[in-house]
Amino acid sequence: MSSHANAASSQADGVSSHANAASSQADGASSQADGASSQADGASSQADGASSQADGVSSHANAASSQADGASSQADGASSQADGASPQADGASSQANGVSSRQRRIISADGASSQADGASPQADAASSQADGASSQADGASSQANGASALLKVSHTWRAGLMALWNSGITWTSGALWGPAAPPSGPTPANTKPKRNTMPRDKFYPALLAEQPEWHNNLAAKFPLYGPALGFTPAQINNAVADNLYLAYALGDWITRVREFGPAATAALKDLRTGTGNDPFTFTAFTPPTLPTLPAGVTDVLPGALDRTFGLVQGIKGAPGYNEGMGLDMGIVGSEITPPPPGDVPPPQLTAVLLPGDDNQYVRLKFIKRGHEYVVIESRRAGGAWEQLVQSNKSPYIDERALLVPGQAEVREYRARFWDDGKPSSDWCGVLIVTVGP
Numbered sequence: 001m002s003s004h005a006n007a008a009s010s011q012a013d014g015v016s017s018h019a020n021a022a023s024s025q026a027d028g029a030s031s032q033a034d035g036a037s038s039q040a041d042g043a044s045s046q047a048d049g050a051s052s053q054a055d056g057v058s059s060h061a062n063a064a065s066s067q068a069d070g071a072s073s074q075a076d077g078a079s080s081q082a083d084g085a086s087p088q089a090d091g092a093s094s095q096a097n098g099v100s101s102r103q104r105r106i107i108s109a110d111g112a113s114s115q116a117d118g119a120s121p122q123a124d125a126a127s128s129q130a131d132g133a134s135s136q137a138d139g140a141s142s143q144a145n146g147a148s149a150l151l152k153v154s155h156t157w158r159a160g161l162m163a164l165w166n167s168g169i170t171w172t173s174g175a176l177w178g179p180a181a182p183p184s185g186p187t188p189a190n191t192k193p194k195r196n197t198m199p200r201d202k203f204y205p206a207l208l209a210e211q212p213e214w215h216n217n218l219a220a221k222f223p224l225y226g227p228a229l230g231f232t233p234a235q236i237n238n239a240v241a242d243n244l245y246l247a248y249a250l251g252d253w254i255t256r257v258r259e260f261g262p263a264a265t266a267a268l269k270d271l272r273t274g275t276g277n278d279p280f281t282f283t284a285f286t287p288p289t290l291p292t293l294p295a296g297v298t299d300v301l302p303g304a305l306d307r308t309f310g311l312v313q314g315i316k317g318a319p320g321y322n323e324g325m326g327l328d329m330g331i332v333g334s335e336i337t338p339p340p341p342g343d344v345p346p347p348q349l350t351a352v353l354l355p356g357d358d359n360q361y362v363r364l365k366f367i368k369r370g371h372e373y374v375v376i377e378s379r380r381a382g383g384a385w386e387q388l389v390q391s392n393k394s395p396y397i398d399e400r401a402l403l404v405p406g407q408a409e410v411r412e413y414r415a416r417f418w419d420d421g422k423p424s425s426d427w428c429g430v431l432i433v434t435v436g437p
Contacts, residue, residue: 201333203312203326212251214330218308219243221329222315229318229325237294239311242304244291252288260285346428347374349415354397358405359437362398366415371425373418380411390418408436 205211219240226236260283267283274280293300312331315321326332347366354361366374373392377385381403389396402409411433417425 201335203331203333204309208250208254212247215243215247215250215308217330219247222311225315225325225329229315229320231314231318234296237297239308241293241297241300242307244293245300246304246308248288248291256286256288344417344425346425347371347415347417349376349413349428349431351413351431351433353433353435356399359402360435362411362413362433362435363395364398364413364415364431365395367394368392368417371417371419374415375418375423376413376415377427378411378413380409385414402435402437406437408434410434 205214222239222243223236226239227233231239263283264285271280315329315331316326323332347369350365352363352365354363364376366376368374373390374394375390376388376396378388378398379385388398398411398413413431413433414427414429416423416427
């Protein structure tokens with residue numbers, strides 16, 4: 001009997017060892033499950049943070065947050081199951097250690113071993129559930145990160161901006177690389193209002209008799225404005241010399257030459273067919289005295305008039321130049337006063353019928369001939385004249401509808417020039433056009 005008891009005790013000790021091993025395995029499974037739960041909780045926190053960033057952006061971020069919350073719940077449940085498995089394994093070990101030499105204790109030890117064996121699969125299942133929860137949390141975090149990227153794209157798109165190369169937006173995000181700030185808006189090509197000015201004559205006199213005075217005036221006035229316009233003393237002196245010589249040549253010199261012409265012709269006639277005993281002598285030409293050139297200038301080269309015209313362009317393009325200076329120096333022509341009505345021919349007006357939407361249109365063509373505007377009036381059905389347009393661009397198209405839809409009508413047109421806010425010619429002859437539907 002003692003031998004059976006000893007054998008039973010040995011078996012119980014072996015069962016206890018197996019139970020202890022099972023308990024250790026269950027404890028290890030519980031630790032792994034706890035670690036998996038911690039990782040899942042961390043993943044859930046990251047997913048929750050990503051979800052907060054992406055919250056309100058799109059349904060993707062909301063779905064990611066829901067999956068992450070579900071994954072956290074599954075991980076917490078897995079941790080609870082693993083924690084529950086550990087006390088069962090510990091209880092199994094205690095039962096196995098308390099087995100005595102009696103057969104009844106052997107049976108108890110066998111039951112404890114069975115309980116420990118049952119606890120180990122539960123711990124394994126808990127660990128598997130925790131691993132699955134961690135994987136789901138990782139997937140939720142990835143979806144939340146994607147939602148955060150969508151949030152960046154959405155903010156970028158709503159702000160009207162394009163993504164920069166360093167903004168974290170990838171080529172697959174749908175955003176375009178570009179400037180960080182929107183353009184300030186279209187800039188008008190020219191916002192300066194066009195000034196209505198009277199037409200002017202050419203600044204250089206056409207009559208030879210007026211040209212010397214023009215050159216003398218420029219030679220006297222240019223030194224007054226030249227320094228302020230950025231011209232050097234040498235440039236000013238050379239320009240003065242050019243104009244003094246031009247005034248001399250076009251004035252006194254050419255006058256003296258022309259006066260000498262008849263005397264030279266008479267001398268030549270006397271030489272050829274003259275009579276008398278006195279020796280023949282050529283008539284001497286005495287030119288007028290040359291003008292005094294500015295200091296430092298000893299002579300003038302050919303091309304003085306071309307240089308003067310180039311100087312005028314340079315003066316008008318210089319910073320600080322104004323029209324008052326130009327008028328004083330004579331490099332701006334005088335205004336042309338438009339003639340009173342009746343003194344100039346009226347404009348010529350022609351009409352061509354065009355197909356329209358509901359009825360025919362009338363294209364009226366004119367030529368301004370240097371005037372500011374052309375005023376066109378029309379009347380129909382014996383009514384009063386009414387102004388259609390004051391235009392500076394030809395043609396004008398009359399797109400008016402018929403007085404009676406579907407019924408042809410006769411229209412009369414007339415035009416005249418308009419300058420400086422008032423008429424500058426008489427009306428042209430009345431142009432009669434029949435406009436059909």
